Structure formats: structure tokens, C-alpha cells
Amino acid sequence: xxxxxxxxxxxxxxxxxxxxxxxxxxxxxxxxxxxxxxxxxxxxxxxxxxxxxxxxxxxxxxxxxxxxxxxxxxxxxxxxxxxxxxxxxxxxxxxxxxxxxxxxxxxxxxxxxxxxxxxxxxxxxxxxxxxxxxxxxxxxxxxxxxxxxxxxxxxxxxx
Amino acid sequence: xxxxxxxxxxxxxxxxxxxxxxxxxxxxxxxxxxxxxxxxxxxxxxxxxxxxxxxxxxxxxxxxxxxxxxxxxxxxxxxxxxxxxxxxxxxxxxxxxxxxxxxxxxxxxxxxxxxxxxxxxxxxxxxxxxxxxxxxxxxxxxxxxxxxxxxxxxxxxxxxxxxxxxxxxxxxxxxxxxxxxxxxxxxxxxxxxxxxxxxxxxxxxxxxxxxxxxxxxxxxxxxxxxxxxxxxxxxxxxxxxxxxxxxxxxxxxxxxxxxxxxxxxxx
Numbered sequence: 001x002x003x004x005x006x007x008x009x010x011x012x013x014x015x016x017x018x019x020x021x022x023x024x025x026x027x028x029x030x031x032x033x034x035x036x037x038x039x040x041x042x043x044x045x046x047x048x049x050x051x052x053x054x055x056x057x058x059x060x061x062x063x064x065x066x067x068x069x070x071x072x073x074x075x076x077x078x079x080x081x082x083x084x085x086x087x088x089x090x091x092x093x094x095x096x097x098x099x100x101x102x103x104x105x106x107x108x109x110x111x112x113x114x115x116x117x118x119x120x121x122x123x124x125x126x127x128x129x130x131x132x133x134x135x136x137x138x139x140x141x142x143x144x145x146x147x148x149x150x151x152x153x154x155x156x157x158x159x
Numbered sequence: 160x161x162x163x164x165x166x167x168x169x170x171x172x173x174x175x176x177x178x179x180x181x182x183x184x185x186x187x188x189x190x191x192x193x194x195x196x197x198x199x200x201x202x203x204x205x206x207x208x209x210x211x212x213x214x215x216x217x218x219x220x221x222x223x224x225x226x227x228x229x230x231x232x233x234x235x236x237x238x239x240x241x242x243x244x245x246x247x248x249x250x251x252x253x254x255x256x257x258x259x260x261x262x263x264x265x266x267x268x269x270x271x272x273x274x275x276x277x278x279x280x281x282x283x284x285x286x287x288x289x290x291x292x293x294x295x296x297x298x299x300x301x302x303x304x305x306x307x308x309x310x311x312x313x314x315x316x317x318x319x320x321x322x323x324x325x326x327x328x329x330x331x332x333x334x335x336x337x338x339x340x341x342x343x344x345x346x347x348x349x350x351x352x353x354x355x356x357x358x359x360x361x362x363x364x365x366x367x368x369x370x371x372x373x374x375x376x377x378x379x380x381x382x383x384x385x386x387x388x389x390x391x392x393x394x395x396x397x398x399x400x401x402x403x404x405x406x407x408x409x410x411x412x413x414x415x416x417x418x419x420x421x422x423x424x425x426x
Contacts, residue, residue, distance in 0.1 A: 028236060031315045042322045055280050055335045077335060113274035115203060123278075123337050140273045145339030147208060147351035149199040 056123050058099040062134075073127050076104065076134050077142070082118040093139070097122060108136040115141045167242075170375045171382075179372040186365035193358045201355075207271045212358050214264040215343075216366035217257050218286075222324050224254025224370065225293065232317030235310055241385065244310035247317050248300065249377035251293050253370055258290045273337060281330040282338035289327055292320040306388070 054061075056077035061067040068074045078097030085095040093108040095118075106124060116122065116139065126136030169175055194212035201208035227250040235243035265283070266276045277283065296316045303309035331340045343349045349356050 027311070031236070031311065035315050035319050038319045039322055042319075042326075055337065111274065113272065115272060116274075138275070140275050140278060140337055142337055143204070143272055143339050145342045145350055146203075147211070147342065147355050148202045149352045149354060150202045 059097060059102040059104040060099050062104060062128060063102045068128055070130055071127050073125070075123055075125050076106070076136070077121070077123045078104070080116070080118050080120050080122055085118055097124070097134075104134050105132070106134045106136055108139045110136065110138045112139055113141045115143065167378070170371070171379055176372065176375050176379075179368065179375060183365065183368040183372045186361070186368050190358070190362045190365045193361055198354050198358045204272055207268065210264055210268040211355075212362040213366075214261060214268055215359060216362040217260040217264060219363060220366045220370050221254050221257035221261055221289070222328070223367075224250045224257055225289070225321055225324055228254060228293070228296070228317045229321035232314035235314045236318070241306070241310060244314065245378055245381035245385070246374075247314065248297075249374055249381055251296050251317065252377060253373045255290065255293050255297065256373075257366070257370070258286070258293065262286060262290065278337055280337040281334040282327065282336050285323060285327045285330045289320075289323045292316070292323055296320060 056075035057067055059076070059078055062074075062076065076097065078099045081096040081098050081103060085093070087093050091109070093112055094106065095108070096103050096105050098104075108124060108126075121142035121144065123140040123142060124134060124136035125138035125140075126134055129135050170179070190212060194209050198209070198212075200206045228247045231243045231247035231250065234240075235247060262283075265286075269278075270276050296313055299316060300309050300313050303312050328341070328344070330336060331338050342351055343356065343359065351359075
């Protein structure tokens with residue numbers, strides 16, 4: 001440790017801070033290069049993730065592309081088909097989700113968020129079983145990001 | 160640069176800080192009143208949608224904070240003036256605060272609306288990465304053994320770390336996600352009623368004032384810290400046998416880079 005040289009300040013206590021006008025030091029150049037490399041790697045990672053990282057599969061992914069095996073735990077996303085929702089005596093919620101091309105029947109045993117309704121986007125966590133239904137234990141509702149105040153003119157408000 | 164310096168000095172006075180603090184409190188109170196009582200609840204979500212008026216401003220201010228970190232870090236790397244390092248660290252600390260606030264408020268909002276406190280959706284995941292990057296930034300500052308190295312290392316992280324901000328913003332477009340897409344910062348008109356948008360912008364104003372106020376306070380603390388460190392370092396040489404840390408040498412706003420390099424812990 002040669003700490004004794006540390007105490008010598010470069011600037012003066014009262015004068016203005018000296019500007020660095022010379023060319024950047026080798027260390028700075030190295031750091032800038034490292035920054036560029038890291039940024040490039042990050043960009044590649046993002047591009048890679050774009051194709052490989054999917055938060056949920058669509059019914060088409062499962063029915064057509066067979067991206068999920070029977071029993072494999074995945075997320076399934078899609079729109080709830082109008083008129084398909086029913087709650088049977090065992091308490092499970094049954095409905096169909098669609099991505100516009102293919103659809104899949106779902107049996108959901110988890111809690112149901114208040115915003116769940118036909119036409120809503122949902123994400124389900126569970127697995128496809130041998131009965132060709134998707135058995136979900138978690139039901140998440142995707143909000144469409146539309147915010148509206150209640151229509152004060154009409155008395156009939158959706159609950 | 161002189162205008163900027165003048166502005167920073169003007170904002171740093173006690174009087175300016177008192178005015179800023181009062182303006183911040185008033186704007187936050189106005190946001191609370193507008194968000195809780197004046198604006199009607201969302202037709203679908205009901206009252207819980209009011210969380211938007213704090214969640215979204217917190218997220219935007221986190222982005223802004225980290226933007227300031229990257230610009231100040233860039234300015235430090237170009238000029239070597241320690242004041243830019245002070246700006247960067249001040250903004251990073253406040254950004255971590257806002258980013259944490261964003262995640263906590265989003266979690267509170269997600270439970271009733273989505274049905275989950277948390278899910279590894281791309282938006283949420285990239286936001287956690289963002290928080291971790293700037294927590295790492297602050298941790299790195301504790302590792303460096305000299306002020307010059309601390310400023311230089313953290314400036315590089317401060318510049319590179321900002322890469323995640325556009326990724327967070329675009330995550331809902333690039334990947335399938337549970338989080339909704341942008342409602343205001345999007346091509347086309349915002350997908351919300353005008354009264355809601357006005358309240359949201361009031362919240363953004365209030366949070367921006369809070370950011371400015373916190374920045375002025377943190378910058379003053381930073382100046383005092385550096386001044387104290389400089390005072391300590393300019394004392395007479397320590398007695399023999401008393402270990403001395405190769406600490407910051409900060410006088411007149413510039414770090415002694417060459418001196419820091421001689422600090423003894425170089426690889």
C-alpha cells in the first residue's frame with residue numbers, strides 16, 4: 001500500500017476546476033469500449049429473447065404447433081369465448097379461450113378475478129391433460145388498458 | 160454550461176428548497192384530492208383504478224431518474240468533473256425509490272385486477288432487472304476504493320444501465336405480456352377519458368416536483384459529504400501506525416484521478 005501519495009490534490013481549494021482538454025486516457029477508452037460491447041450484448045440478448053421467451057402460449061401454439069406436451073406446465077393466453085362460461089357443481093369454472101384461429105376448452109379451479117367475463121383476455125397457468133382440456137389452477141385477467149368514466153347519462157351501469 | 164451551473168446553484172439555496180417543498184406538497188395534495196374525489200372511478204375496475212394516478216407517474220419518474228443518471232454519467236466521463244458524479248448518484252438513489260414504488264403500487268393494483276400480486280410477465284421482469292441494475296450501481300459505489308475509481312466505474316454502469324429503460328417501455332409491445340400496453344405514451348390518442356388523463360398529468364407534475372426537490376436536497380448532501388471528505392483529507396499527515404484509507408480527494412469540484420490511481424489497490 002503506497003497510500004501516502006494519495007493525499008496530494010490535483011485541483012486547488014479555491015480556484016476553478018481544471019478542465020481536461022487532452023485526449024481521453026487509455027482507461028477511459030477501455031471503459032467506453034467495454035460499454036459498447038455490453039450494449040451490443042444486451043441488444044443481442046433482447047433479439048434472442050424476442051424469439052425464444054414467451055410469457056404464454058396461444059391455443060394455436062398448443063393445438064397446431066404442439067409446443068406443450070400433455071402434463072407440461074405452461075401458461076395459456078387468449079380471449080374468453082362469449083357464451084362458453086359455465087360453473088359446474090364441482091366448483092370448477094369451464095370456458096373456452098380462443099386466439100381467433102384456434103380455441104381450447106379450459107377447466108379452471110383457481111380463484112376468479114372480478115374482471116373475468118366473456119370477451120376478456122385471460123392468462124391461465126396449468127397443463128394440458130389427456131382429455132384435451134387445459135386444466136388451470138391460476139386464472140389471470142388481462143386488462144385492455146381502456147379507461148372510461150361511468151356514463152352519467154344512462155342509469156344502467158355495468159356491474 | 161454556465162446557465163446550468165447557475166440553475167443548480169439557484170435550486171440549492173435553502174429558500175428555493177423551501178419553495179420547492181411547499182410546491183411539491185401542494186401538488187401531491189392536489190393529486191390526492193383529484194384522484195380520490197374529483198375524478199370518477201373507471202367503469203370496469205372501479206375505485207382500484209385510482210392507483211393509476213400514482214403508479215404511472217412513479218414509473219415515468221423512475222425512467223426520468225435513470226435518464227438523468229446516464230446523461231450525468233456521460234458528462235462525467237467526458238469532463239471528469241465530480242459534480243456530474245454527484246448528480247448521477249443523487250438521481251440513481253431517487254430512481255431506485257421511484258422504481259420500488261412502481262413495483263409495489265403495481266403489485267397492489269395487480270392483485271384485484273389481474274388476480275395476482277406478481278407474475279413473471281416481460282414488463283414486470285424487465286422492471287425488476289431495471290431496479291437491480293441501479294441497486295447494483297449503488298452497491299458498486301461502496302466497493303470502489305477511491306473517489307475517482309468510484310465515479311468512473313459507476314459512470315459506466317450509469318450509461319450502460321439505461322439500455323434497460325427502452326426495453327422496459329417496449330416490453331409490452333415486443334413480447335406477449337399480461338401487463339397492458341401503453342395508454343398515453345403511444346402512437347395515437349391516449350385510451351382514457353380526458354378527466355383521467357388530466358389527473359394523471361397532475362400526478363406526473365407532483366412527482367416531478369418531488370423528484371426535483373429530492374434532487375436538490377441530495378445534491379446539497381453530496382456537496383457536504385465531498386466537502387467533509389476533502390476537509391478530512393487536507394488535515395496534516397496521520398501519525399505513524401495509524402492506517403489511512405485511500406479515500407476521496409475532492410477539492411474544487413475535481414477528483415484527483417492520478418492520485419486515486421496510486422491508491423495501492425490497483426490490479
